[in-house]
Every structure is written in C-alpha cells, then in structure tokens.
Amino acid sequence: MDVIKIALVGIGKIARDQHLPALSADPRFELVATASRHGSIEGVTAFQDISELLKAVEVDAVSLCTPPQVRHELAAAALEAGKHVMLEKPPGATLSEVEHLRGLAADKGLTLHATWHSRFAPAVEPARAWLAERKVRSAKITWKEDVRVWHPGQEWIFEAGGLGVFDPGINALSIVTRILPQPFFLTSAELHVPENRQAPIAAELAFKDAAGNPVTAEFDFLQTGPQSWDIDVETDRGALKLTHGGAKMFVDGALTHEGPDREYPGLYAHFAELIANGESDVDVSPLRHVADAFLLGRHTAAPAFDY
Known part of the structure; x- marks a missing residue:
C-alpha cells in the first residue's frame, strides 16, 4: 500500500497531544498539510481553512480534529473532493449529519472512519471476550x-452541540457499547446544566439491557484530585472492573490485563486498514445514547461555571 498523504484539520490540544504523535510514529501516513484558524505545525504547509487546502495540496485523506459543531461541513467538503x-x-x-456523511462516503466509494479512541x-x-461467555x-x-485540567478554556464544550460532560462520558459509552453482549436502552436521565451554559456539567443515567438488567452511569466534570474512569460489571460468574479508561482489567479484584496507551496509534492503524480494504466504520451507538439522554433527560439548574 502506498503511503497515505493526510491533512490534519483543527490544530488544538487533541491534535497536538494525540494525533501528531500517532501520525509521526506510523510509516503508512505522511502529514502533508494542516488547516486551522488558530494553529500550525512547524515544517508542515498550513492553511486557514479546508477549502484552500483542498485546492492547493494533493492529499489522500483528511483527519478532522475540530469541535463537533463545525465538523459536518468540513467532512462533506473533503468527501466531495474525493x-x-x-472523524474525531x-x-x-x-445523528443526521453523520448519516449524511455515511451515505456520501458510500456513494463516492470512500472510507469514512467515525472514531472512538x-x-x-x-x-x-479482553473485557469483551470475557463478558461474551x-x-x-x-x-x-x-x-x-476535572474539566479545567482536560479541557482548559475550551468554551465550545459548554455550547449547544459541545456535549458538556458527555464529551468524556461518550468515551465510557463507546466502551460499554463495545463490551456488553446485549444492547441497552435509556430509561431516565438527570442533566445538571450550569445557569450560564448550554450543556451539562454532570449527569446521571439509567438504562436497561435487552434482558432487563440495570446499567447506570454517573458523569461529573468537576472532580478534583484522583480522576475516575471506571466500569464495573457483575455477571453470573464473577465481577469485572475496567479502570483508567479501559487500560486495566480486573476480575474478582485480581488484575488480568493492562498495557500502555496505544489508543490513537490504534485508530490510525485501523484507518489505514479501512482505506486499504475499501471499507468504512461508522458506529453511532455511543452518540445515539447521548442523543437519547438529551431527548429523555430532565434538566436541572446547576451553579454557574467559569474557567
């Protein structure tokens, strides 16, 4: 397979922290251009917007790291350009935006990768395999x-469409939709929205799976000190616990799996494989659960939040 010439759009914290190191370490990709109103990468051709980039530089693929509110227009432009x-x-x-992009990619025979790092x-x-039995x-x-640590000054995250606490919470939902053997459905939700913001800063969700078993979620953007990224699953033959955002797995209290952070290298490896095979990967189930929470959830006022 030829080296994939790729452009990175949106040069913010996630691009610098995760995408750039992953791309630099993967010989299947060559970063040839960036597009961003607020950032650039030394030694890489930079543009202010994607339309300028697509006209001036030959690229095979585009990776979008912008806030979600503006991503559809950018993705559609890239797909239209072949x-x-x-997608971050x-x-x-x-959901409608993503479905449109899915259809557009299919019509043009292109790869669309909706990522869940x-x-x-x-x-x-390993957790998925253990639970399957x-x-x-x-x-x-x-x-x-702590939103001030992980999203410092990112005002967009509390705007409409920014998801608020569901920005990290959707990571948990992406894991649970992957590892649980049965689908689950929202039954109730409580969303705590600061009086000066549009998106929740905390949330409690209750689901039931297809067999009627409870699944609950507690999301909080104001935790200081040790951070909590945990998933506990009780089964008929033992208890499973994922910690550190899925980096460690415990069964009945004993550590069974752990490893280094390879999430974004894994994303780009998968993207390269999808392109080579002429396939797409567009699973919207985590986003659908978040949409259900906004549809069904009760909104309660929370104190004003400022960075």
Missing part, C-alpha cells in the same frame, strides 16, 4: 474528571 475522512469523537453534532484501550477487547447482571459506569 478524500477519505477520519463525537463524529458530529447530530477509548475502544482501543488495551483491556477493552457470561450473563451480565448489572453494569455501572463512573466517569468523573
């Missing part, structure tokens, strides 16, 4: 982190 597209999570601001955490697939009795998600 480029494969990789969440893949769009709405937490699914590439080292203990996720057991009956789940209940599952509990505890996902609490």
